[in-house]
Amino acid sequence: MIAVRTQSPRDAWTRHAASAVFFVREIALWLLVYPLYLLTREGVTGAPTAALRHAREVVDAERTLGISVEHAIQQLATSSPLLRGAFDEYYELAFYPLLAGVLIWLGLCHRDVYGSTRRALIVALGIAAIGFLLFPTA
Numbered sequence: 001m002i003a004v005r006t007q008s009p010r011d012a013w014t015r016h017a018a019s020a021v022f023f024v025r026e027i028a029l030w031l032l033v034y035p036l037y038l039l040t041r042e043g044v045t046g047a048p049t050a051a052l053r054h055a056r057e058v059v060d061a062e063r064t065l066g067i068s069v070e071h072a073i074q075q076l077a078t079s080s081p082l083l084r085g086a087f088d089e090y091y092e093l094a095f096y097p098l099l100a101g102v103l104i105w106l107g108l109c110h111r112d113v114y115g116s117t118r119r120a121l122i123v124a125l126g127i128a129a130i131g132f133l134l135f136p137t138a
Helices: 009-043 048-065 070-077 081-109 111-134
Strands: none
Touching: 009 081, 009 111, 070 081, 081 111
């Protein structure tokens, strides 16, 4: 005999309700965390002199350690208006939607991985916010 398991309407409703609660909670969390990060980041733009001084210190430290490759990469990326425009558009139009899309996909299809990914992103945003507050750079 083959046992056939059917899902009751109540079980289906419970599963859908749990998913709805999950997504509402996650959206609320991101609507709180990301604006706080942006506020912190934008809050330090009032000190351009210190930010430029810090940026020079970082570049000097990279040169001293022999790891200063960013300038060469930036020269390549900005060598033509077409390349510069492409990278600007990617950053503005593709990075955040791509990040949001991956998070949504993980939340829908791989919820076991989503939690650790979300924690890693929130920790990274927190570290970046602290860095912007303590050592703003231009």
